[in-house]
Each structure stands twice: as C-alpha cells, then as structure tokens.
Amino acid sequence: MRNVLTLADKELRSYFSSPIAYVIIGLFALLFGYFYYAYLYIFIRSSAEMMQGGGRAPNINQQMIASVLQNSAVIILFVMPMITMRTYSEEKRSGTIELLLTSPVTDVQIILGKFFGAMGLYVAMLAVTVLYIAILFWFGNPEWRPIAAGYLGLLLMGGCFISVGLLISSLTKNQIVAGILTFTVFLMLWIINWIGESSGPTTREILNYLSITEHFNDFARGVIDxxxxxxxxxxxxxxxxxxxxxxxxxxxxx
Amino acid sequence: MIEVHHLTKRYGRVTAVDDVSFRVERGEILGFLGPNGAGKTTTMRILTGYMPATDGRATVAGYDIFDKPIDAKKRIGYLPETPPLYPDMTVREYLDFVARLKGVPSKEKKERVTSVMARTHVADMADRHCGKLSKGYRQRVGLAQAIIHNPEVLILDEPTAGLDPKQIIETRELIRGLGGDHTIVLSTHILPEVAQTCQRVVIINKGRVVAVDTPDNLTARLKGAETMYVQVDSGGADAAPVLSALPGVVRVAPSEQRGTLAGYEVESERGRDVRRELARSIVNRGWGLLELRPMRMSLEEVFLQVTTEEIPEETPTDPGAQGSMDPRTEGEVPVA
Structure with missing residues (x-):
C-alpha cells in the first residue's frame, strides 16, 4: 500500500509540475461551464413557461443536472486520453521504467500507483465542476443525492477510461500514438451501440451493454443500479x- | 554475493546472452568488459530483475532474482545505461521519491538524501530540475539514486560514460570507495577503467564469457615471456650482442635507432626478472641507460585478442603473439 501511495503521489506530482494538469483542468472546466450555462438557460426558459401556464415548476435535477452530467461524460471521453497517454509510454521512452521495474515493488503496485495517480487528477477535474453545482444550491434547492450518484457514475466511468488508457499506453513508446489509439477506442466504446438501432434485439442488448457511456445514463438520472x-x-x-x-x-x- | 549459473537470453532467434556463468564475492568489484552489443546490458538487466532470463539462474545477495524478486531488488542498486531521471522533478525530489520507492524508512530518508548528494557531488544542484542537468550531473544523480538505500550489491552500466576526465576520476574513486562495503559489478568498454577500478574482469563477447581473471593475470596470461624495452646510448656501438649474452635473455630485437640512441626489445625467460642484470651490464660499459620498462600487453590488446579469436584456457605459446606487441600509450581508447 505504501508503495502504491508513493507511486500515485509521484504520478500526481508529475501532472502538476508540468502544464498538463492545468491545461486539462482548465479545458474541462471551460467545456463543462459551457454546457452548464446552455442547460441552465434552457431550464430557466422552460420553467418560466411552465409557471406561466400554471403548472408545477420542473425538477432541476432531471431537467438540467442530468443533462449536464451526461454531456460532461462526452467531454471526459475527449480529455482522458491526454491524461493517460503518457503514463507508460513516457517512462518507456525516457528509460525511467528501468528504475520502476528494478525497484522492490510489484508490477501490480506500479499499475495501481499509475491508476490512482490518474484518478487523482480526474478527481481534481471533477472537483472544479462541483463549484458550478454548488451555485445551484445557492439559488435553488436541488436534491443532493441524485447529484452524488451522478458523480459516483462519473468517477467509475472515468476509472474505466483510465484503465483502458493505461493498457494502451503500456503498448507503445510513443505517447502520441498512445493518445490517438486511446481516443479511438474510447470513441468506439461510446458509439458502439449506435449501430444497434438497426440490428436485432439480442445484438442491440449486447452492444448497449458494451457501451461505457450507456451505463452512465442511469447514474446521471440519480439511479445507482x-x-x-x-x-x-x-x-x-x-x-x-x-x-x-x-x-x-x-x-x-x- | 552474486552467482550466475548458465544464464541464457534469447530474443526470438537472436541469442543475446549465451550460457553465461560467473560469481562475484562479497566486497569485490567486478568489471564487465565487452564490445557494444556483447550482452553486457542484457546480463545486467537480468541480474537486476528488469527482465527474466530464457534459461539459467541468478542469485543476488542470497535471493534468487526470479523466485524472490522483491527481496533481491531491495538489496540491489542499479544505474542503467541512461540514468532513469524524471525531468520534471528536482534532484532532491527525485532522490526523495527513489528513497521511498526503495523502502528507506521515512525517518532516515532526509538524512540519506543529503548524504548521497554530498557523496556524489550533486548537492549544489539539489533544487535544479533533472531535465536541466548536464550529462555529468545526470550520471552522478543516477549513481546517487543507485546507492540511496545502501544496497549490498551495486550494478552499474557504464557509470563513467559521458563524464569529463575530472569527473571520471572522481567517479572511479567513489566506486572504489564503495567497494568493500558493497559488491559491485560495473560494465564498461573503456579498458583502463577496468585496470584501475576492478579486482576481477569478465570479458564477454557475442553473449559468451571469453575470459574471467584479474586484470594483471589477464595481461600476463596472454603473453608468453616477459619483454623489456631498453633504450641505450651506446655511442654508436651495437648493444644487442652484449644484451643477448646475459643469462636469462632469450632474444633481443632492435626496435629503433636515432643517432647514438638505440632501442631494443629484450625478451627473457618466463618468470625471470632480468632488469637488474640489464641495467648493470649497460652501466658498467659506460653506456647511458635512458629507458628500461616492461612491455606489458595492454588490456586493449588482450581485449582485442580475446574478442577477435577464442582463446584457449591454456596460455598460448605462439611466439608470434609477442611480435605483434608494441608499446602503446594507455589512454582512454574506447574499443569497438
């Protein structure tokens, strides 16, 4: 455990001692902010219309936050390869992998260290967006439990992306190649169920099950299944x- | 301390290391000598647990590197060919990380980092980023990294590569100082380095061990008889008959002549030192004795000889081997 922490700490430091972490967090916050603004705008307009019509005010959790979180899943898909592409390939290229593999740590500890290091950066990314959500609590009264479920889903989905990213990064010395491959695989995992629409029910079930983002939809709605x-x-x-x-x-x- | 039994490593069809066996005793400094691509790095990588061997066994500090890798690795310090530095970390951060990785207790960590920085002369660069260091500093930080957990065994892959002459001397002194407490295996293709630092040499070529011995024995073994170089100012007279008349002298060959100065290669019986007789007879005749030195086959020549042809275990008795010898200056001549 100590070794995993040492390695995770090193990974996290290396993200933050280079511009990578700041660029990624900034980029993510910007895109998240855009979706947040867009959906908030739609929500305010539709709730004003509904109130005028004498109906009940719409649910902010269902109408807005769920959509924002679902869209952020797509942003994560684009951002994540930048986090994982260098994890192994850079160590292989610069030869530092020799230090890790000849140290008294197991391969699994090294992998877990890298996984939790990348998760650390991912959590930092998500932490920024919590501020956006907090503003909603200031002016309204959304339910916190579905939001927590949504973030749990984001964490788990991100974990999947990171584990695939680590795998691809371990296959090549070239981090650009790793990045492009990772992105392609993520994209495939996202859109794999699209072709399911036109196929038989069994195939559709299987393809839906394989899609990483499909599993997130329930979390975004606040359901932990x-x-x-x-x-x-x-x-x-x-x-x-x-x-x-x-x-x-x-x-x-x- | 280190035992290697019939180690073999194949990459597909290429055999990088072929049935290599040797032992290193506690506190010994072993030189690993061979041309580039001979299998030095591969052997070291196997010893450090970086990669498994195709066949054979290796034991380091009493632990089998394949069966008990963690226990063995705790006792090994390794400097790879390229120092494994993280460019974004400062030297201090880096050494701190390695210390934690190698399991140095957190109480001793700070002290260890400070002491290895002093020992490897990198303290003045402690807060510089590793990526901004010069080659010499990178190499020394690499060495600092290898000794940070005070390992019993040190494996150094070309520790002086890329250093300037002053740094080379410092590094060799550091390595010699580490010997005794630590068992050291170092690889190099610079021959004088081996003669100066190591107690024993393993010469490896094309993945096979071609010779194992002390540097002195290696040079002696390849040379049949003792040969002296004598330079005499005999006022024009030929000194050869006088020298060859001396007891124990087998052969005298004139090598150069400049005015009244004449140089001779005097070959004596094996194991017999004829220097005193040579000097006495020259001086007694009133000639000037300007130079008298043993013509040893330098390690370079030994090296070339063993790596170009497979030497038999016995001493070669071919007199032609000596005829090809010439006194060469021992410099930093990288071979191959």
Whole structure:
C-alpha cells in the first residue's frame, strides 16, 4: 500500500509540475461551464413557461443536472486520453521504467500507483465542476443525492477510461500514438451501440451493454443500479489486469 | 554475493546472452568488459530483475532474482545505461521519491538524501530540475539514486560514460570507495577503467564469457615471456650482442635507432626478472641507460585478442603473439 501511495503521489506530482494538469483542468472546466450555462438557460426558459401556464415548476435535477452530467461524460471521453497517454509510454521512452521495474515493488503496485495517480487528477477535474453545482444550491434547492450518484457514475466511468488508457499506453513508446489509439477506442466504446438501432434485439442488448457511456445514463438520472456498478468495476479490473499482462510480456520480450 | 549459473537470453532467434556463468564475492568489484552489443546490458538487466532470463539462474545477495524478486531488488542498486531521471522533478525530489520507492524508512530518508548528494557531488544542484542537468550531473544523480538505500550489491552500466576526465576520476574513486562495503559489478568498454577500478574482469563477447581473471593475470596470461624495452646510448656501438649474452635473455630485437640512441626489445625467460642484470651490464660499459620498462600487453590488446579469436584456457605459446606487441600509450581508447 505504501508503495502504491508513493507511486500515485509521484504520478500526481508529475501532472502538476508540468502544464498538463492545468491545461486539462482548465479545458474541462471551460467545456463543462459551457454546457452548464446552455442547460441552465434552457431550464430557466422552460420553467418560466411552465409557471406561466400554471403548472408545477420542473425538477432541476432531471431537467438540467442530468443533462449536464451526461454531456460532461462526452467531454471526459475527449480529455482522458491526454491524461493517460503518457503514463507508460513516457517512462518507456525516457528509460525511467528501468528504475520502476528494478525497484522492490510489484508490477501490480506500479499499475495501481499509475491508476490512482490518474484518478487523482480526474478527481481534481471533477472537483472544479462541483463549484458550478454548488451555485445551484445557492439559488435553488436541488436534491443532493441524485447529484452524488451522478458523480459516483462519473468517477467509475472515468476509472474505466483510465484503465483502458493505461493498457494502451503500456503498448507503445510513443505517447502520441498512445493518445490517438486511446481516443479511438474510447470513441468506439461510446458509439458502439449506435449501430444497434438497426440490428436485432439480442445484438442491440449486447452492444448497449458494451457501451461505457450507456451505463452512465442511469447514474446521471440519480439511479445507482448494481448492474452498472458491476459493469464498471469489472471493466476497470479487467483493464488493469490486461495492463499487468502487457507489462509482463514486455519484460519477456525485452 | 552474486552467482550466475548458465544464464541464457534469447530474443526470438537472436541469442543475446549465451550460457553465461560467473560469481562475484562479497566486497569485490567486478568489471564487465565487452564490445557494444556483447550482452553486457542484457546480463545486467537480468541480474537486476528488469527482465527474466530464457534459461539459467541468478542469485543476488542470497535471493534468487526470479523466485524472490522483491527481496533481491531491495538489496540491489542499479544505474542503467541512461540514468532513469524524471525531468520534471528536482534532484532532491527525485532522490526523495527513489528513497521511498526503495523502502528507506521515512525517518532516515532526509538524512540519506543529503548524504548521497554530498557523496556524489550533486548537492549544489539539489533544487535544479533533472531535465536541466548536464550529462555529468545526470550520471552522478543516477549513481546517487543507485546507492540511496545502501544496497549490498551495486550494478552499474557504464557509470563513467559521458563524464569529463575530472569527473571520471572522481567517479572511479567513489566506486572504489564503495567497494568493500558493497559488491559491485560495473560494465564498461573503456579498458583502463577496468585496470584501475576492478579486482576481477569478465570479458564477454557475442553473449559468451571469453575470459574471467584479474586484470594483471589477464595481461600476463596472454603473453608468453616477459619483454623489456631498453633504450641505450651506446655511442654508436651495437648493444644487442652484449644484451643477448646475459643469462636469462632469450632474444633481443632492435626496435629503433636515432643517432647514438638505440632501442631494443629484450625478451627473457618466463618468470625471470632480468632488469637488474640489464641495467648493470649497460652501466658498467659506460653506456647511458635512458629507458628500461616492461612491455606489458595492454588490456586493449588482450581485449582485442580475446574478442577477435577464442582463446584457449591454456596460455598460448605462439611466439608470434609477442611480435605483434608494441608499446602503446594507455589512454582512454574506447574499443569497438
């Protein structure tokens, strides 16, 4: 555990001692802010219309926050390759991987260190957006529980992206290649169920199940379903397991 | 301290290390010598647990590197060919990270970092980013990193590469100072380095061990008889008959002549030191004795000889081997 913390700490420091962390957090905050503003605007207009019509005020959780969180899932998909692409490839290129692999730590500890380091940056990214949501509490009274569920979903989904990103980064020395590949795979995992629309019910079920973002929809609505929890957790575990295999086979090939 | 048994490493069809075996005793400094691509780095990477061997066993500090990698790695300090530095970290941060990674207790950490920085002369760059260091400093921070957890075994892959002459001397002194407490394996292709730093040499070529011995024995072994170079001012007379008449002298070959100065290569019986007789007879005749030195085969020549042809275990008795010797200055001549 101490080793994992040491490595995670090092990863996190290396993000923040280079411009990467600031660029990513800034970019994410900007895009999140845009969606936040857009959906808030729509929400205010529609609630004003509904109030005029004598109806009840719409639910801010369902009408606005869920949509913002769903859209931020897409931003994360674009931003995440920038976080993970250098994790292994940079160590391989600069030769620092030799230090890690000859230190008294196991491969799994190294991988977990990198995973939690990247998660740390991701949490920092999400933390900024919590400020936006906090403003809603200032002027209105949204439910906090669905929001918490939404953030839990974001964390788990991000974890999946990170585990895939680590795997791809461990396959190449070139971080640009790693970045592009990661982005392509993320995109595939997002849109994989689109072709399901025109296919049979079984295929559609399977493709829907594979799509990372599809599983997030319930979280965004504030529902914590064990089906999705299991999907995300097993996805993360499997990704990290494959990374361990990749690192190990790299050793054998030299 | 280190035992290597029949180590073999294949990359696909290429055999990088082929049935290598050797031992290193506690406190010994072993030189690992070979041309580029001979398998030095691969052997070291196997010893440090960076990669597994295809076949064979290696034990470091009593722990098998394949079965008990964590225990073995705790006792190894390793400086790879390129120092594994993180460019975004300062030297102090970096050493602090390595200390934690290698399991130095947090109470001793600060003290260890300070002491290794002093020992490797990098303290003045403590707060500089590793990416901004010169080659010499990078190499020394790499060395600092290797010794931070006070390991029993040090494995150094070309520790003096890229250093200036003053730094090379400092680094060699540091390595010699570390010997005794630490068991050291260092690789190099610079031969005088081996002669100056190491107690024993393993010469490796094309993945195979071609010779294991002390630097002195290696040079002696490849040379049949003792040869002296004598320079005499004999006033024009030929000194060769006089010298060859001396007891123990086998052969005298004139090598150069400049005015009244004449140089000779005097070959004596094996194990017999004829320097006293040589000097006495020259001086007694009233000639000037300007130079008298043993012509040893330099390690460079030994090296070239063992790596270009497989030497048999016995001493070669081919007299032609000596004829090709010439007194060469021992400089920093990288071979291959």
């Amino acid at each position: 064990t089906k999705h929890l299991i999907y995300y957790l097993s996805f993360i575990t499997f990704g990290l397991f494959l990374t361990a295999k990749s690192v190990d086979s790299e050793r054998w090939r030299g």
